[in-house]
Amino acid sequence: MQTQHTMRSFDDELNYLSDQIAAMGGYAERMVAESVAALVQSDAALGRKVVEDDLFLDEKEREIGERAVIIIGKRQPVADDLREIVGAIRISSDLERIGDLGKNIAKRVVAVTEGSQPIRLFRGLEALASLALTQLKEVLDVYASRSVERIGFVRDRDEEIDAMYTSLFRELLTYMMEDPRNITACTHLLFCAKNIERIGDHATNIAETVHHIVTGRQLPLERPKEDQSHRVVAAPEN
Amino acid sequence: MSANENNGQENQDGVERGLVARIGSALKAAGALFAGARSNGKAEKPRPKKGDINSLPAVYLAAAVLDPLYIFDSNGGILYANEAADLAFGPVSKSVSLRLKFRAPEMHELVAKVISGAEESVAINYAERVPVERAYRVVASRIGNDTGLYVLLFKDQSEARRIDRMRADFIANASHELRTPLASVAGFIETLRGPARDDPAAREKFLQIMQNQTQRMARLIDDLLSLSRLEMKPYQKPSTQLDVVELVKGVMESMRHIAGENDVEFVSELGVKPMLIAGHSDELVQVFENLIENACKYGSDGERVIVSAEQASPMDEVRITVRDFGPGIPEEHIPRITERFYRVDIETSRIQKGTGLGLSIVKHILTRHDARLSVKSAPGEGSSFTVHFPPVPPAG
Secondary structure, X not given: OOOOOOOHHHHHHHHXXXXXXXXXXXXXXXXHHHHHHHHHOOOHHHHHHHHHHHHHHHHHHHHHXXXXXXXXXXXXXXXXXXXXXXXXXXXXXXXXXXXXXXXXXXXXXXXXXOOOOOOHHHHHHHHHHHHHHHHHHHHHHHHHHOOHHHHHHXXXXXXXXXXXXXXXXXXXXXXXHHOHHHHHHHHHHHHHHHHHHHHHHHHHHHHHXXXXXXXXXXXXXXXXXXXXXHHOOOOOOO | OHHHHOOHHHHHHHHHHHHHHHHHHHHXXXXXXXXXXXXXXXXXXXXXXXXXXXXXXXXXXXXXXXXXXXXXXXXXXXXXXXXXXXXXXXXXXXXXXXXXXXXXXXXXXXXXXXXXXXXXXXXXXXXXXXXXXXXXXXXXXXXXXXXXXXXXXXXXXXXXXXXXXXXXXXXXXXXXXXXXXHHHHHHHHHHXXXXXXXXXXXXXXXXXXXXXXXXXXXXXXXXXXXXXXXXHOOOOOOOOEEXXXXXXXXXXXXXXXXXXXXXXXXXXXXXXXXXEEEOOHHHHHHHHHHHHHHHHHHOHHHOEEEEEEEOOOOOOOEEEEEEEOOOOOOHHHHHHOOOOOOOOOHHHHHHOOOOOOHHHHHHHHHHHOOOEEEEEEEOOOEEEEEEEEOOOOOOO
């Protein structure tokens, strides 16, 4: 991207692709933020808006896919150009998935807020969401600025998100044991928390793709696997 | 600020447009020069004639604007960012697309609208949620008629937004936290007027409890105010450098009495080598006071608190660690201890006169410093809280 091609139109095509990724990123960031806000403020209208926003991401993902195929066919790109284009395809599909997860959170707004829920139920979820959002923003900023030296940081945060998710899992379980009337809301919130945790994973995927685009090398495989919620059980401790 | 607040958005738009128009006309005058310098690649430094507005180069003027400002071309490529913009949104490399830098859908629409030429000047509200909540009024305008250049100007409105947010937060959090001690005081007053009226021993005991509760409320209010003051301050990356080792030593010195009260001994492994970081010293003192105080209170079983500093090379991050040897924090609580009013053990926290806000304040300050907090702890082995500061960029 730093150097120019003899054909200016090729540059334009590549820039168009990255602009579209940026547009998708902006939508995905907004959907995640707004879906959690809708949940916390029990704002059903905002929830419906988020569901509608998902259409944009679906369409854009297709468009980027088609464009990319056309560019590959027409220009026969190699090396960093090829990585750029293939990377765009992969990032757009991660962003599309993030949109789906955001949409899924938004769909649960009505169910969760049916009975009025105490604010403490949402505090942990908000904190988790803000971690995941920071992660997503940071990753997309790295895509924009190509400053891959910040990527190590992104993986650290993934670990933090997983730890937070495990803790939230326990907390929601406690509320359910305390009072069975909490079960409906808490089960939905559990799915929401899982969705947010998945959003963090997709952001980490994007980070890996960006690293590959810029350096041409893959990040080493050892991804942090800190999610320990599968070990949390409801049985009383001895 | 407060006087302007009520004048309504339209009036404000008018003021902004006026400013943009003024910048615009000066830019237009210098437009040819600017475009010329760009196309032949060799940037000839335009020199303004003394006192002559017509020869004032655009970049001089743009640099003098105190609000973040970008100049971009009809492809959306950023040609110029002033200092305020670099400070607020981080530096950009040349000709990066504005659409990549600002991804929000409303920003894309704004840029598309003004580039398409449908409107000469468009304004929107723009908010960033993470890492620090910020809100802006953004105006995009075409510069002159045929320069092919556009300007994007940000007006910080975070303060108004924060005040709103604070009010909501206060009602949600504080009312609940204040009500508990208040209810207990009210209960004791009732008892003192009724059943315990003639019982001096009970009276003394109850008055003592009431005093503890009112002190608790006072501390809570202090902490809440300090947290909201932090939130009120406009977000600005610290630019002054200071020696963090010196600062931590000062904090430890001033906290000897707390160590004494809790029967712990300070062990300093800070060394003598200065370590430079960018920061506000008042705020950082608050960070280390909170961390060291926590270590003394919750780690008093361990009888000592170790404060250490490390930095592998001047290009690496600076790490300051406060380590105690108390009971430690169960794993599942660690990710959440910086949340407001989150308490690992409500009983211990009450005994130690904690408000549940200390680590929130710490986290808040560190976020503003681009620094982060990491916590290592295992039950029975104590806890260590490490603050990671980014290295200061080399001078120049």
